[in-house]
Amino acid sequence: MTFRRFLATAVAGAVSGAVAAVLVPTAGHAAEKANLLLNWVPTADHSPYYYAKAQGWYEKEGLDVSIEAxxxxxxxxxxxxxxxTEFAVADMATALVAKSKGADIVAVMTVYANSPQGFYWLNSSxxxxxxxxxGHKLGNPPGDASRVMWPAFAKAVGIPADSVSFVNVSPQAxxxxLKSKAIDITSDFYNEHDLKVREFGKDLGFLAWRNIGLNLYGNSVIVNGxxxxxxxxxxxKFVKVSQKAFAACVADVSPCLKALMASVSGLDEANQRDQWNRIKELMTDPTTTGVALGAFDGKRLAGDYDLVKTYFGMEKDFDIAKSYTNDFLDKSVKMPK
Structure with missing residues (x-):
């Protein structure tokens, strides 16, 4: 073998080895495991996490993210x-109550910038x-947040708090x-509004809490302080990728629902698409359109704190400013107005 040929072979081997070293992670550079615990079973509002995972976006940031129902x-x-668990999705009011009991919780991104709570009834009633x-019957579970917050709702609309009778009804019922007239009114999240519209048509009555000034932050991403x-x-890294994924799904939800349904069985695509369109409404407020997608407004959150303290109760007061941060959000990524 000539020296020139030897040199070419050596260089090629060195380059090949370098490429292999880049492509094959060593034990010291293994992806960091991080678990995301959802608030409930996976549906459309969780599709951005599945989409980001399917696209390999978490992996590119060195994160091995698992998603837990x-x-x-x-x-x-x-x-x-x-x-x-490293990350979780939770209703913000619930997180604040837990924080008052000593849970070290910090919210790093909001999904529901608007309250999903609403009341439904039949106009024919x-x-x-x-x-x-x-004088009517309001049916929901005993621990339902809307039942706990009922006095605030009654005050906001100008009716006595003791003017309805409560009936214990499971979420599934x-x-x-409502259809059998066992109850006259029920509470439910806005996500599945379209199912109710299809079921009852023009007979359906609805009032969103956010439209009467009771607009608490809903599902948000939380971490341990x-x-x-x-x-x-x-x-x-997690917030950067998740925010990017939500923005991508706002632009076009089809690939996001595809990723969701590839991992979760039993979902109807048309229903999930309807849910996502409602979720986009819940994601949109002046802060998410003006500051960043996923951003909290400190003054609004302080108001939520006061409502939670009044109606849910706080075991111990805490500084609301330390319960959230917008530091990890990309300010160039905003919800469309």
Whole structure:
């Protein structure tokens, strides 16, 4: 072998080895595992996380993200407070109550910038609006947030708090109970508004809480405060990718729903698409269109704190400014107006 040929062979081998070293991660550069606990079973509002994972966006940032179905915001808040999951989705009011009980929780991105809470009734029952609620039966679960917050709602619309009778109804039985007239009014999230429209048509009456000034922040991404302090880079990467994914799904939800349904069985695509269109409404407010997609407004959150303290109760006061941060959001990524 000539020297020139030897040199060419050596260089080619060195380049090949370098490429292999880049493509094959070593033990010291393995992707960092991070678990995302959802607030409930996966549906359209969770599709951006599945889309980001399917696109390899978390992986490109060095994160090995697993997505775990949830069992309610209370469980999400407890798990984050205990520090046994890296990220979780939870209703913000629930997170604030948990924080008052000692859970070290910080919200890093909001999804529902508007409250998803609303009341539904049938116009044929004689109810035309909340002024007609007195004397009627309101059905929902005993621990339903709308039942806890009922005094605030009653005050906002100008009716006595004791003017309705409550009927215990499971979440799955709300629509059937309304249809059978076992109840006259029920509470439910706005996500599945279209299912109710298809079921009842023009007979359906509806009032969104956000339209009467009761507009608490809803589902948000939360982390443990101590974990955040020690893993700011990891949190920054997760929020960066998740915010990017939500923006992509706002632009075109089709690939996002495809990613969701590839991982979750039993979902109807048309229903999920309807849900996503409603979720986009819940994601849109002056802060998410003017500051950043996923951003909190401190003054609004302070108002939420006061409402939660009044109606849900706080075991211990805390500084609301330390319960959230917008630091990890890309300010160039905004919800369309």
């Amino acid at each position: 949830g069992r309610g915001s209370g469980v999400s808040a407890q798990r984050i407070g205990a520090g046994n 004689g109810i035309k609006g909340p002024k007609d609620f007195p 709300k629509l059937a109970s 101590d974990y955040l302090a020690k893993n700011r880079d990891t949190v920054a």
